[in-house]
Amino acid sequence: GAGVSQSPSNKVTEKGKDVELRCDPISGHTALYWYRQRLGQGLEFLIYFQGNSAPDKSGLPSDRFSAERTGESVSTLTIQRTQQEDSAVYLCASSRGQARGYTFGSGTRLTVV
Amino acid sequence: AQKVTQAQTEISVVEKEDVTLDCVYETRDTTYYLFWYKQPPSGELVFLIRRNSFDEQNEISGRYSWNFQKSTSSFNFTITASQVVDSAVYFCALSEVDQFYFGTGTSLTVIP
Numbered sequence: 001g002a003g004v005s006q007s008p009s010n011k012v013t014e015k016g017k018d019v020e021l022r023c024d025p026i027s028g029h030t031a032l033y034w035y036r037q038r039l040g041q042g043l044e045f046l047i048y049f050q051g052n053s054a055p056d057k058s059g060l061p062s063d064r065f066s067a068e069r070t071g072e073s074v075s076t077l078t079i080q081r082t083q084q085e086d087s088a089v090y091l092c093a094s095s096r097g098q099a100r101g102y103t104f105g106s107g108t109r110l111t112v113v
Numbered sequence: 114a115q116k117v118t119q120a121q122t123e124i125s126v127v128e129k130e131d132v133t134l135d136c137v138y139e140t141r142d143t144t145y146y147l148f149w150y151k152q153p154p155s156g157e158l159v160f161l162i163r164r165n166s167f168d169e170q171n172e173i174s175g176r177y178s179w180n181f182q183k184s185t186s187s188f189n190f191t192i193t194a195s196q197v198v199d200s201a202v203y204f205c206a207l208s209e210v211d212q213f214y215f216g217t218g219t220s221l222t223v224i225p
Binding site for chain 1: 146148150156157158160163204206208212213214215216217218
């Protein structure tokens with residue numbers, strides 16, 4: 001596709017359930033980021049994938065959070081045993097390289113009730 | 114330490130006023146890139162500009178202009194003759210070789 005696609009666009013889940021968020025980057029984009037944005041807050045870095053290198057997981061807030069990416073394709077962000085503080089918009093961005101700028105998806109709005 | 118600092122959390126201006134959004138960054142890299150993104154109420158992030166560390170020329174695009182000064186590590190963004198549609202959160206970002214950093218954003222409200 002022409003842009004970064006994220007699904008679902010909205011997700012409401014019960015506290016304690018697991019959720020999986022998906023990001024389809026632009027074809028050919030080697031770099032992929034996940035960010036979290038709580039209501040009224042800035043962008044919080046979660047994880048960074050670059051090609052086949054080991055991902056930078058330094059931003060993951062707890063061991064309930066994990067992410068995978070197969071090669072330079074789809075990435076999934078999994079949150080286990082969701083808590084109310086996990087409610088946020090989760091944004092994915094991809095890039096062909098440092099100089100090329102980053103294209104963001106429209107985000108997944110997660111609400112934990 | 115914060116790599117990208119946007120000290121202004123919220124700004125309100127009256128329509129047609131000029132407004133400058135400040136961005137100060139910190140890096141030890143000699144090659145880096147700076148970005149501004151706009152996030153309107155709908156939530157998507159819209160790319161506005163990219164500037165590399167070797168190009169200190171100011172840039173003007175319509176009502177938007179950017180002032181990049183390496184001496185003060187600043188990359189400020191000015192909107193001239195602001196309009197209600199400019200109301201959004203604006204994020205400044207820094208791209209080093211292996212990491213991408215966002216500021217906390219400045220929420221701009223343009224009052225009609």
